[in-house]
Amino acid sequence: MVFTLPQFDLEAFVRATLAEDLGPTSKDVTSESVIPADIQFAGIMDSRDAITVAGLSIAEAFFRSLDPAMDIEILVEDGQQVPAGTDLMRLKGNARAMLTAERSALNTVQHLSGIATMTQQYVDAISGTGCILLDTRKTIPGLRVLEKYATRMGGATNHRMGLWDAAMIKDNHVAVAGGVAEAVARARNAGVERIILEVDSIAQIEPGLAAGASHLLLDNMDAGTLRAAVALIAGRVPTEASGGVTLETIRAKAETGVTYISVGRLTQSAPAADIGLDFAPA
Incomplete structure (x- = not known):
């Protein structure tokens, strides 16, 4: 074959x-x-x-x-x-x-x-928590498809493959657009169905959800803040912990109830x- x-x-x-x-x-x-x-x-x-x-x-x-x-x-x-x-x-x-x-x-x-x-x-480090491991776009140019295949072989789920299959609104997009709600609303009005919003504070959660975000990326939050964010979101959309995740910290973050954890070092390091x-x- x-x-x-x-x-x-x-x-x-x-x-x-x-x-x-x-x-x-x-x-x-x-x-x-x-x-x-x-x-x-x-x-x-x-x-x-x-x-x-x-x-x-x-x-x-x-x-x-x-x-x-x-x-x-x-x-x-x-x-x-x-x-x-x-x-x-x-x-x-x-x-x-x-x-x-x-x-x-x-x-x-x-x-x-x-x-x-x-x-x-x-994957083994978060076994039993119900949390799903995601990879990222932090791949060697030209090798993304192969590297993301390798993460699947290790038990992870692929995040978006590129810039084309989902909107991911990050801090720079928010800064240019003028705010979380404005950025999400523009993506929604453009007809984008899958809108991932990066938030770095609890205060950004409700405006993002109200504007139509379909997935919240909780950026660089410690386990306590993640737990509070997950409680506030209360299952309305999938949640993702991201930023600075290591083998030593991943289980504590997974146990907060987030849907996903994304780890760039899988392909970076x-x-x-x-x-x-x-x-x-x-």
Whole structure:
């Protein structure tokens, strides 16, 4: 089965990534000078860390783009939590192709699995509270669809994908518009259905709701203030805690009764997973 994601062109991504690595000559000078053209290799991709897996089908696409006949067996599923030392993929095919595609494939799996692994830690931290973890738009340019896929593999729910699928009225929008109520009313009058309003004080809640906000983002509030805000909103719209959330603080915020907590560091700060590819003669 070919890996597909909405708004993501896998073939173009693989082609562009390999072109970046191969450069203007389109050559892997090391492999071409050291490895005979017809040599076959077998390899095992494995994780040196305990991780939540993401991106294996994309890695497969890198190898197949250079050796369509390569024998590839994916041993675990994306979204699966595995212990250190787990074999993720077995490969057998042309040695040059495998070595040329190796870094692009590993970089992708390491990055996406790192995001999924950190996301899983945050999901586990709020387990049992009923609160839902959201990602954000704080993604590397060009990789948003993949990074948001990785957060889903870690158990999070995607926030808006971009500027097009919801209005999010933040402090700068409010400042330009002249106030919370004015900003929300303008979005409502423009026909926007999903209006997320960022509020940084209890005083902004009622004007925002009266103007038609459909979701309140409670920005940089401590647990006590969040609890008071949730009580005032009383289920009229979904609530979201955001800003400065860490593994140490997320559970206390989740226990205030907010619907969602969004965490930018899932895509901003996740370290790459330690995943390698070890080769042996076929």
